[in-house]
Amino acid sequence: MSTSFRLSAATGLHKGDRPYQQDQVVIMAHHRVKGCVLAVVADGMGGRSGGRAAADQVMMTAKQVFERFAPETDSPEAMLGSIVREAHLLIRLVAIAAEQEPHSTIAAFVIMPNGSCMWVHAGDSRIYHFRNGQLLYQTSDHSYVQTLVDQGELTLEEARFHPQSNILLNCLGTAEDPPLIHHRIPVLKHGDVLMACSDGIWHYFAPEELSSITRLLSPREASQFLIERAQMRATGTGDNMSLAIVKIESIPSDKPDKPTKPRSASKSGKGVKPADQTPGSSSPLVS
Template sequence: MSQYKIEAGTGQHIGDRQEQQDRAALFAAPHAPGYMLAVVADGMGGKSGGALAAEQVIRTAKQLFDEFYPGNDVRVLLENIVSEAHTVIKLSGVSAEKEPHSTVVALVITPAQEAIWAHVGDSRLYRFNGPNFSFKTKDHSYVEKLVDEGKLAPEEAKYHKLSNILINVLGSGTTAPYVTIGQYSPLKANDNFLLCSDGLWHYFDDAELSAAVAANSPRQASELLIRKARERSDGRGDNCTFAIVKLVEPPAEVKSYTVQKMRRAV
């Protein structure tokens, strides 16, 4: 019997922007039973450009996951999603005379009780153990670089005037993106994951996010997080997009048979 079952969902709100430039999706692999993929992309690049960039990330992720088979390397899959989406976004920007970019964070859950993820930019993955915060990815941003160099305190980074400047994105015409990959195993019931754009994580601390995800179904948590993000944004909120993946205790087996006394054979 499986040690856990997967509950997952996505949430999204346009915030106070004129256009929704984020995308989120959940996929099953048609040729690899037991594998699932969650993706969040935060597009940038002016009217429609950012939305097209984020949409390209989702399309590329689906296309490559549809071609994924058991035994293939998940890390290579994630690297290929980033590489191919970057190339197409860059080319589409040239043809449209725009500069579309996108971040991405993607998570694969495997039947071998592994979680493998990759990210580019400042879209984050959080891992929680029940209501307890365990891990989050490190942003590819200018302020995070200042923190690493000891020039800025971590608590100052979120509200720094240059906090929205990224040093690693998909679609750049000058620099190829680098991919940060992480892994966690063995997975067990009550391991929870949150993938989100900065339009969500900016308004919460780690403990708030872990508590909201642990105490609610993905849909209930989505409604709660969006409501709180809207309250805290004070009319200046960015697009808010995320995916929640929860590993929960499987339901107890229910006996579906009856035992009757055998009749004596003659």
């Protein structure tokens, strides 16, 4: 039977145990080109108003740049780079005008109509690429503890619980321009899952857990489960939480390639329940 692809997607946002929310997240479909989707997570820092303003600026910039983006002719890497550079500049201008020190991370990926995917990140918000329950790739944090991991002084598990795990070396709004760290997936396949999230989520899960959860649950169910479980594991000290999950699913075509004979009812008399449709937005990809 011939198949096509669809995107099933969901976002999650929760303030955790903090008195206010500084994270922001969005998944948006291109206004003109079907099958082109952008996901962005931003973790704001710099006090109640400053951090939220920085994250909001990332969201506003992402929407404006993506609206100008022409998937047929424009470079997706250049588009993502524009989001990072423009948001960084605007956050710096806000800092000067308001005498604050707002900063924000960014983790953003764009899925193209031909099934390819590009991403960019700055800070310690992460992007994961899972395939059939296995981790294929994840971003590397721009943090102090990540440098210790890279130098062999810490394991990844030790880094998760290091007392200085919240110290960032690069993000948006700092004095120096953030690095543009790109990654490209040539072709997404059925069973692939892309997940962007802030440290309020990934801090409480090993990659193996995340891959299993996103494989077994729909994006909507996985988002709810991860937020609830992270809040439980934080035991009253949890950070803001934000995540965006996109799953690549195959759906059968309307007409089978070959005629099939009807099956007789089972002896028990019970019919077979059809698979539930996964909630969330969907767009076709080229198979």
